[in-house]
Amino acid sequence: MTSICMYFQVHQPFRLSKYSFFDIGSKKGYFDERRNKEVFDKVTKKCYLPANQVLKELIEQHDGKFRVSFSITGVFVDQCLKYNPKVLESFIELFDTGCVDILDETYYHSLAFLISKEDFKEQVKQHRDMIKEHFNYEPKIFRNTEAMYSNDIAKAAEDLGYKGVIAEGWHTYLGWRSPNYVYRPTTCKKAKLLLRNYQLSDDIGFRFSNRGWAGFPLTADKYADWLSSNQGQTINLFIDYETFGEHQWEDTGIFDFLRHMPGEVFKHPHLDFRTTSEIVDKYESMGEIDVPYICSWADMDRDLSAWLENDMQKEAFESVKNLESQVKKSGDSELLDTWRRLQISDHFYYMCTKWFSDGDIHKYFNDYSTPYDAFTNYMNVLSDFKERLAPSPQAETPVPVPITE
């Protein structure tokens, strides 16, 4: 038996307002409510609600044998509550079918692990509390932002009580081994590692509508055949949920594909669907995986370079990181929330300058015309935030005297 394990990532960042140098000290809001609501409403209409509906129908249609998993960020849920609570209700309804697992991650979709171990733990706990509150559930599996993963991160997750961790199934640490098995992180006693099958995941996520791709058009029966020819315990398909209807528009046929895929899979008797938690319970680890440095699932490099490569990204990240003790000393929960929202990974992603290889996808997801604008805007916001943190008596700006003689 080989299991198909589908996990969908659900996230929307809080995009920043256009913040000029001249807005510093002006009490202008940091987050662009109009733009955020606009994007949220658009993706809700194109993806979240219709995709949830398709999944619900599939679960009913297949008597619970079709099973999926979700990781939903805290800032996404914040936006649900703010802009359209029905979206959250729709996820809860799906979860209540009993065929859905939910993962934990950092509430703010952040690089908190690189800020401090302590803040990382607090952000994970915040996410845990949020899932408990809305779904009445305690996740067993941990997924770090953008599948950022290392031995240390695995250890931290195990220490927090998680039974499994998500990572990219990348060849540099897998070597000859297949991602279609469950492994154990070398730093963990019991926790298991679920590795993304990037080939089969990206066939849906990136290549589905690519007419230049040999696999085009991707039909449900063809894809089920590909799945059935893979050997192993589990084929992990980890995909951004926005793939359905937003990255791949409805007219590409992505929803029809989703509707028919489970039925086609069930035509192969040796395949079934399992959630992330079930995979961890069901399968024994087949070996150890050693990842001494941080990798991720992004771009061709599968490292941190989409967020922390150029000097701007490093300066911006260091600047927000260095505020930790000051923010925490203030004891102000609103300042803490704002500081963490400024850690959302997307802010740093917008500053990426690796245009010439991975340029297309970066441009697609970029809210700014250039990474330089993204950096400038972020730093202006951060400068204002620093002033809010430590209001200093404003030095009087000397007014230049006009020469009129």
Place this chain on the structure above:
Amino acid sequence: MLGWEFPPFRSGGLGTHIYHLTKSMAKLGMDITFLLPKNPMGVECDYMKIVEIDPSLMIGPYSLTTEVKENYSLSLFDDVWKYNMIATQYAAKLDFDLIHCHDWMTSMAGVNIKREKKKPLIITIHSTEYDRSGCLCPNQWIVDREQHVIDYADLIITVSQRMKQQLIERYNADPGKIVVIYNAIDTNGFSASRAVRSFAGDYKIVLFLGRLTIQKGPDFFLKAAKKVLEKEQNVRFVIGGKGDMYPQLIREAIGLGIMDKVMFLGFVPDEELPKLYALSDVYVLPSVSEPFGITALEAIASKTPTIISKQSGVSEVLNHVFTVDFWDVNEMANKILALLKYDSLHNTMSGNGHKEVSRYTWGGIANETIERAYNRVLH
């Protein structure tokens, strides 16, 4: 080929363009005869034949002499007329395959030679009268010359999409015969290492370089300077170039109360340019209407981060720059401040920018000109 300027004589980007283009085309095996108005600075060239025409011609259309009361001197039209007549006569004796002229000053001869010798005519339009006058009061005689050559040329090369669009809209040009070929840069002429400052004072420098005319937007530069100085005093705004707006700009700087932070350099000779770019921390090209904007490439080749107006042709090719609407002085000031304040932004933009402009070579442009323009009219 017919052109009005050739180094060392030049008043805008035209002479530089022609020098690099012909040199690279000669390397690719083109046999060029160049008809140039004679000028007192003389001319030296070892890769093509240059014919100097009429010793009395020495004033360019961008002439900056103070006795010029209007946009153009009266004698200029006289000179242009004479040049075109003589050039036409001279070309009658030559044997060649095609005619390539640059801008309106040489266009009459271009059209005449085409008629007489029945050879294809290509014109490169670097700027139009609408650009040069800031669209305010274009000289109708020049517009007519431009209209004439646009109608008669077999093929038109423009230095940007923006210019192509303008020719279609204002001159009703046939889009099918317009080819866009951008400008390039010889990065060897510019130093990517920071110049050592010999002057006292630890302040940063923001540079404007160009003719002081409506087209180049120096008044917007001053207004942005005022905004920047509200937040940061440790900075000087340097204005290089001459032009009819000079007195007005001085008055404006005084009126804004920033004259002590603004330096007017007057005309900057070619050999001083690389040093000036390398001394500067930010270069701003705030043009109201700019067919291309080759100084942006020069600044970036000198590793000086650059802010260009969205109304410039060069904004179509550059990724590693800031772009801003020429009238949006708040945003211009915001971007200047960011570049002055954040070293990481300064370094990342200048590093990536330098790599980017290094790809725009004259060899590539010469190749494109032959492939996409010459071969097309000849076959």
